[in-house]
Amino acid sequence: MSVERREARQPWILLSPALTAVTLLLFVPLLFILVYSFWLRTATGADQVGFFFDNWQEALTDRFYRDILLNTLKIAAITTIVCALMGYPAAYFIARSRGNKAILLLLLMLPFWISYIIRTMSWINILGVSGALNSILLSLGIIHQPLQMLYNETTVILGLVHFLLPFMILNVFVSLEGIDVTLEDAAHSLGATRWQSFLEVTLPLSLPGLAAGGLLCFVLGAGTYITPLVLGGPRDAMFANLVFEAVITQLNWPLGSALSLMLLAVLGTLVLIYNRYLGMAQLMKGLG
Amino acid sequence: MSSVTLTDIVKRFEAFTAVHKTSLEIPDGAFVTLLGPSGCGKTTTLRMVAGLLDPTEGEILIKGRRVNDVPIHKRNLGLVFQNYALFPHKTIVENVAFGLKYRGVPKEEAKKRVQDALELVQLPGVGERYPKQLSGGQQQRIALARAIVIEPDVLLLDEPLSALDANLREDMRVELKRIQERIGVTTIFVTHDQSEALALSDQIVVMSAGRVEQVGPPEEVYNTPASEFVANFLGASNILPATCVGRDGDSLAFDAEIFGRIAVPAKKAPQVTSDGPAKLVLRAEKLLLTERDAPADGTVTVDATVETVDYQGQAVRYFVRAGEHQLQAINMIDEHPFAEGAPVSIRLRPRDCAALSA
Numbered sequence: 001m002s003v004e005r006r007e008a009r010q011p012w013i014l015l016s017p018a019l020t021a022v023t024l025l026l027f028v029p030l031l032f033i034l035v036y037s038f039w040l041r042t043a044t045g046a047d048q049v050g051f052f053f054d055n056w057q058e059a060l061t062d063r064f065y066r067d068i069l070l071n072t073l074k075i076a077a078i079t080t081i082v083c084a085l086m087g088y089p090a091a092y093f094i095a096r097s098r099g100n101k102a103i104l105l106l107l108l109m110l111p112f113w114i115s116y117i118i119r120t121m122s123w124i125n126i127l128g129v130s131g132a133l134n135s136i137l138l139s140l141g142i143i144h145q146p147l148q149m150l151y152n153e154t155t156v157i158l159g160l161v162h163f164l165l166p167f168m169i170l171n172v173f174v175s176l177e178g179i180d181v182t183l184e185d186a187a188h189s190l191g192a193t194r195w196q197s198f199l200e201v202t203l204p205l206s207l208p209g210l211a212a213g214g215l216l217c218f219v220l221g222a223g224t225y226i227t228p229l230v231l232g233g234p235r236d237a238m239f240a241n242l243v244f245e246a247v248i249t250q251l252n253w254p255l256g257s258a259l260s261l262m263l264l265a266v267l268g269t270l271v272l273i274y275n276r277y278l279g280m281a282q283l284m285k286g287l288g
Numbered sequence: 289m290s291s292v293t294l295t296d297i298v299k300r301f302e303a304f305t306a307v308h309k310t311s312l313e314i315p316d317g318a319f320v321t322l323l324g325p326s327g328c329g330k331t332t333t334l335r336m337v338a339g340l341l342d343p344t345e346g347e348i349l350i351k352g353r354r355v356n357d358v359p360i361h362k363r364n365l366g367l368v369f370q371n372y373a374l375f376p377h378k379t380i381v382e383n384v385a386f387g388l389k390y391r392g393v394p395k396e397e398a399k400k401r402v403q404d405a406l407e408l409v410q411l412p413g414v415g416e417r418y419p420k421q422l423s424g425g426q427q428q429r430i431a432l433a434r435a436i437v438i439e440p441d442v443l444l445l446d447e448p449l450s451a452l453d454a455n456l457r458e459d460m461r462v463e464l465k466r467i468q469e470r471i472g473v474t475t476i477f478v479t480h481d482q483s484e485a486l487a488l489s490d491q492i493v494v495m496s497a498g499r500v501e502q503v504g505p506p507e508e509v510y511n512t513p514a515s516e517f518v519a520n521f522l523g524a525s526n527i528l529p530a531t532c533v534g535r536d537g538d539s540l541a542f543d544a545e546i547f548g549r550i551a552v553p554a555k556k557a558p559q560v561t562s563d564g565p566a567k568l569v570l571r572a573e574k575l576l577l578t579e580r581d582a583p584a585d586g587t588v589t590v591d592a593t594v595e596t597v598d599y600q601g602q603a604v605r606y607f608v609r610a611g612e613h614q615l616q617a618i619n620m621i622d623e624h625p626f627a628e629g630a631p632v633s634i635r636l637r638p639r640d641c642a643a644l645s646a
Contacts, residue, residue, distance in 0.1 A: 182373040185340055188360050189367040190438065191390030200386075204377050 037257035047254060055258035065242065065259070069266070072239040075153065076222035079160040080168075083217045084210060086161070087168035091209075092202075094169070095176035105173075108166050120159050120230045127155065151233035159227040164220055168213035175209025176202070208278055215274045219267050239263050291316045291474035292337060292442055297346030299332050306332040308498045309346070314442075314476065314491075319468055321477045323485040324495035325521070330478045331446060333495075337476060338444050339363050351441050361390070366435030366473070370447040372427040374419035380406070380430055381415040387438035405437040406430075408467060425456045432464070436471060443468070443475040449484060461487055482522045486510060494518050512556050512642050513569060519644075524572035524605070526615045530643065532557075532566045542643060544568050546590050546611045550638045557643035565646040574640040575617035577606060577632045587635040594630045610634060 037055055040048040059065055094104045111119060126132050127149040134146040149155065179202055187197035225240035232238075237245075240263065246256035292314040299307040307329040314320045322330035335341040337348060339360030348355050355363055374383050381402055388398040406412045409429035411422075419427055428448055435443060448464070449457045465488050468475050479485055485492050486506045494501040494509060494517075502514040513519035516527055530544040539551040540560055550568070560566050580591065592610035604625040606617045617634065619625075626632055 180371060180373060182369045182371060183375060185360075186367060186369065186373040186434075187375070187386065189338060189340075189363075189365055190387035190434070191361050191364075192386075193359075193361055196390070201375055 033257045033261060036254050037261055039254040041252045041254050045251070055255045058255065059258045059262050065239075065262075068237060068242060069239050069262075072222050072263075073266075075157060075160070075238060076218045079157050079164060079221045080214050080217040082157065082161050083165050083168040084214060087165055087213065088172055088210065090165075091169045091172035091176055095173050096181075108169055111166065116163060117226055117230070119162065120227055123155065123159055123162070123231055124150065150231065151236070153232070153236050155231040156228050156236050156238075159231040160221045160224065163224070163227065164217040167216045167220070171213030171216065172206060172209045175206045175212075179205045211274065211278050215271065219271065222267055223263065290314055291318070291351060292476065293347075293349040294333070294337075295347040295349070297333075297336060297343040297348065299329070299336060299341065300344045306498055307336075307343075310500055311346075312493065312500070312503070314474060317472045317474055318490045319465075319475045319477065319488055320491045320493060321479060321485040321489040322493050322495060323479060323482065323521075324501075325480055327497075328495040329498040330480075330493075330495050334444055334446055334476060334478045337442070338365055338367055364438070364441050366438060366440035366443040368428070368431050368435050368443070368445045368448045370450050372419070372424075372431045372451075374427055374431055374434070376419055378418075379415065380411075380417055380419070380422070383419065383430060384434045384437055386434060391438060401437055402433075405433040408436070408470065409433045410463075424452055425460060428452065428460065429463070432467065436467070436473065440473065443473045445475065445477045447479055448477075449479070450481070457484075464488065486522070494521065496521070511571075512558070513644070514559070516567065516569075516644065519569045519642075524616045524618060526570040526572065526575070526613075527644075528568045528570065528613065529646070530566050530568040532560050532563045532643070534563060539638075540643065542566065542568055542641075546613065547588050547636065550588055550636075550641055552641045552643050553639055556639075556641065559645040560643050561645075567644040567646055569642040569644060570615070570636065571640065572605070572616040573618040574636060575615060575619075576635040577608065577617055577619055577626060578635055580631050580633050582633065584635070587637050590634045590636075592632055592634050594626045594628055594632055597625055597628050599625060608632065608634065 036047075038051050038053070040050065040052045040054055042048050094101060094108070097104060124131065128134070129146045129148065129150075133149070134143075137143045138146065183201045183205070184194075184197045187201045188194060192200055222238070223240055225238060225244045228236050228238045228241055229244075239259070243256050243260045243263070246252045246259060290313045292312070294310060294312040296309050296311055297307065298305065298309050310329075310333065322333055324330045332341060336343045337350075339355065339358065343356065350363065350365075375386070378386070384402045384405055385398050388401060393401070402415070403412065406415060409432055411426060411429055411433070414422060414426070414430075419430070422430065428451075432448070445464075449460050452460060461484055468488075477484075477488060489506055491503060492506055492509045493503050496517045502509055502518045504512075504514075509518060510522050513522065513525070519525040519527060528544055528547070530542040530550075533541050533543050533549075535541070535554070536551065538554050540554055540557050542550050542552055544550050547568075552568070557566070576587075577592075577594070590610050592608040592615070594606055595609050595614065596607040598605040598607070603618055603620050606619065606626065608615050608617060615634070
């Protein structure tokens, strides 16, 4: 066999275990879900096999689902913006610090050593009626009744920011690392102040990282159901909670399938738009 | 009037002293090179003038104004970096116009000045392109255009040729000198490359380990080195122990072991003020190797044997043994180079020697 042919085959040989796993564990189940979404749940509890559009009609026309979808996108958007505002300065600090970068990055990764669910539940110990914050305020005499701080939209966003901030910081950090520091010196020497140099040079050059971090935060935030389940009130359900409800509580797999495909379509469209304008390469850089 | 004055500046990084107490006067319009190996403090000195570093002690004056507390963006300097540092997301025109924008130069005038600057660096047609679309040499020309278009008080060049290929580097060297002479801007150039320093400078400041070793015009630094370091850093030199045995008019007599007695012009031995031990500096390219039996013609002659031949095309560097000394000699090739092991004579004109105090 010629060297060229061997080299042409090599990537496929190296990729085949991963491709097999993705095919069996992602694409095949997705196909099942697609098929399920056209079945029908009957009053007896058994699923009627067939090709019915009832689930899709309900998912696409019911105002209830549309409102929750819009609310989910709103919460994801707010979370993404908060992450960007909080994450950018932190990423900038890490990228520009000398020597202790590795330690700072390690600290950033530290929360991942604890389960996301436990991290989310830890807010109950902080903000709950008998949580740390209330205890401190009570003992200082600032309040006389415990405050009801949990189970609203704000705590859902708080939990999501807590969960997603490292993803934003990492992505922005990677893009900042790729920017030559002498560029800011050059801008500065030509008459721009430090802040103007940042706005003219560093910020525009780091936008791909910010966009990649933003996409990750948005997609992960919009797809979550644990945070609203743990930290949200009854009216703070996000779209994934509806899927959870349909599949786990009501055992209505066909409807749950249709709903989850709907969410996948919306988020998938966002990813495609991102890919069209910025390309996936930047996102991969941030993950690696 | 001097354009840049450094008075007793010191730069310490915690316990490490990068620049020891240094004073320097750079005249208006001069091309001054800070030359030395890496870690000698040349870049640190440049960065202090630029305002990218604060001196720990001492004063920096630019055009008579103390600038220690003036931030970099108000110093009116043109900076050129080794890696070009062009803004990758801006076109060439936007890059060059950057400094003018922050000086409030009206659009029409800025446009004209940018075009003039691009013509000066001989790249008038690339304005709408992005830096990545240009070669390294072209990018460095644009970086130069960006630095001079603002008509800086001082042009600071931090190893601007080091990232270029050898051929390109020599072209750019000529180009740089032409442009600097045309606009007459005071220029501080940092390099570790002695040939760049010799070719470009009005004055060379040789630095080593955070100290200035010698300041002078290229010929003086080259022919009358003030220290062993300078003698070895600029070109190849042989340093021999010698004894000064007296003065005779304009020359000093030295006893130099195998070379016997050599009369060195006094102006090439300014440090030797009295009889006694000294060091003789023999430039490698001034040691001429000949056949043993060639007639002597008023030169100092010593027998030697070729040990190693370092062939370089138009020239050869020989390592020869003369008595207990190994000496370097760089000779142009006449017909064939000497072979290793060949018996030769070293010839040396006394006026080509220099001497240092011991």
